Amino acid sequence: MSAALDFWFDFASTYSYPAAVRMAALAAHADVRVRFRPFLLGPIFKAQGWTTSPFNLYPEKGRYMWRDLERLCADLDVPFQRPDPFPQNSLLAARVALAGLDQSWGEAFCVAAFRAQFGDGRRIDDAAVIGDLIARLRIDPQPVLAAAGSDAIKQRLRAQTDEAQRLGLFGAPSFVTADGELFWGNDRLEAALRWATRSRAGSSQ
Amino acid sequence: MSAALDFWFDFASTYSYPAAVRMAALAAHADVRVRFRPFLLGPIFKAQGWTTSPFNLYPEKGRYMWRDLERLCADLDVPFQRPDPFPQNSLLAARVALAGLDQSWGEAFCVAAFRAQFGDGRRIDDAAVIGDLIARLRIDPQPVLAAAGSDAIKQRLRAQTDEAQRLGLFGAPSFVTADGELFWGNDRLEAALRWATRSRAGSSQ
Numbered sequence: 001m002s003a004a005l006d007f008w009f010d011f012a013s014t015y016s017y018p019a020a021v022r023m024a025a026l027a028a029h030a031d032v033r034v035r036f037r038p039f040l041l042g043p044i045f046k047a048q049g050w051t052t053s054p055f056n057l058y059p060e061k062g063r064y065m066w067r068d069l070e071r072l073c074a075d076l077d078v079p080f081q082r083p084d085p086f087p088q089n090s091l092l093a094a095r096v097a098l099a100g101l102d103q104s105w106g107e108a109f110c111v112a113a114f115r116a117q118f119g120d121g122r123r124i125d126d127a128a129v130i131g132d133l134i135a136r137l138r139i140d141p142q143p144v145l146a147a148a149g150s151d152a153i154k155q156r157l158r159a160q161t162d163e164a165q166r167l168g169l170f171g172a173p174s175f176v177t178a179d180g181e182l183f184w185g186n187d188r189l190e191a192a193l194r195w196a197t198r199s200r201a202g203s204s205q
Numbered sequence: 206m207s208a209a210l211d212f213w214f215d216f217a218s219t220y221s222y223p224a225a226v227r228m229a230a231l232a233a234h235a236d237v238r239v240r241f242r243p244f245l246l247g248p249i250f251k252a253q254g255w256t257t258s259p260f261n262l263y264p265e266k267g268r269y270m271w272r273d274l275e276r277l278c279a280d281l282d283v284p285f286q287r288p289d290p291f292p293q294n295s296l297l298a299a300r301v302a303l304a305g306l307d308q309s310w311g312e313a314f315c316v317a318a319f320r321a322q323f324g325d326g327r328r329i330d331d332a333a334v335i336g337d338l339i340a341r342l343r344i345d346p347q348p349v350l351a352a353a354g355s356d357a358i359k360q361r362l363r364a365q366t367d368e369a370q371r372l373g374l375f376g377a378p379s380f381v382t383a384d385g386e387l388f389w390g391n392d393r394l395e396a397a398l399r400w401a402t403r404s405r406a407g408s409s410q
């Protein structure tokens with residue numbers, strides 16, 4: 001049986017971009033089954049008294065982050081552009097992702113939405129952009145966008161965000177193993193996969 | 206000629222502990238000459254409106270950090286104890302380190318002070334503890350503690366902290382290469398060493 005890992009992310013989260021791009025190959029190599037769990041950081045930041053990204057509130061940290069992300073993307077050989085505005089409203093992308101994750105194309109959509117925003121400088125709060133990303137996956141965008149606006153999906157995204165808050169998540173990307181171990185940040189992805197694999201080894205004894 | 210890297214840290218900084226412990230072997234392996242640069246995070250945090258560590262201000266982030274540090278130390282096979290109180294006053298340790306870095310025992314003292322605090326649960330604001338750490342390096346503590354209280358050393362620590370602020374440092378550990386590239390966090394140490402090595406290769410062409 002594969003080990004399991006939950007991958008929590010917000011589409012506006014900068015370091016979730018390299019994590020999403022790296023996920024498929026690393027998870028396959030580690031034989032870990034990863035569940036993509038989009039949520040909204042906004043309510044969590046608000047609970048900490050932040051009205052925007054901490055990278056905007058603390059300009060020196062923000063300046064560093066953009067340079068660091070640029071270097072990371074160069075090392076990964078993936079395109080990078082600083083999104084404008086930042087942070088983008090990630091609500092629509094998160095709802096569409098939830099619709100897609102019920103079907104086979106959800107993970108591909110997530111990676112495509114991250115690349116569109118942080119690689120190609122496109123706006124993920126624009127329904128035309130999101131529709132285009134869906135169409136490139138050879139899926140008809142109209143029923144998906146309709147589903148993304150349904151009460152059922154809205155409710156699921158709220159529940160997902162509530163669960164993130166209950167888990168004590170304070171940033172993204174975050175990774176949670178089946179035995180409840182939390183890892184935060186793109187640079188903890190390898191450690192999270194190792195932990196997931198280790199707990200599988202333990203549980204099979 | 207060896208490449209150069211500045212290692213900026215505050216003795217109260219949690220993730221500076223694994224960075225300090227790992228430094229010697231990694232720097233030697235990369236053939237990078239590392240300069241230890243203790244400074245005080247307090248004035249920098251204060252400029253951001255923080256009166257204590259952000260790990261105290263944001264309890265969920267703090268809870269995560271302690272667990273993360275515990276895991277990191279277990280992976281490195283170094284002892285870990287959560288210091289009480291946290292953060293500790295790092296002024297005395299920083300002044301003694303500056304005195305020691307003029308001589309041959311400064312780096313060994315820095316590693317010993319981190320281990321004492323985060324490995325053995327000792328208080329680094331206690332002159333008796335700091336004196337003991339100096340004595341274990343086979344150095345007479347009294348003249349060192351006297352030098353650490355001199356105006357010259359006080360002034361140098363202030364200048365060091367001013368320079369950190371001018372460089373835009375916002376946390377520790379931070380690593381700055383000779384060509385001005387900034388890397389933040391224990392998990393960027395390897396990348397900083399790679400960058401330092403790369404710029405050396407470039408400059409010799």
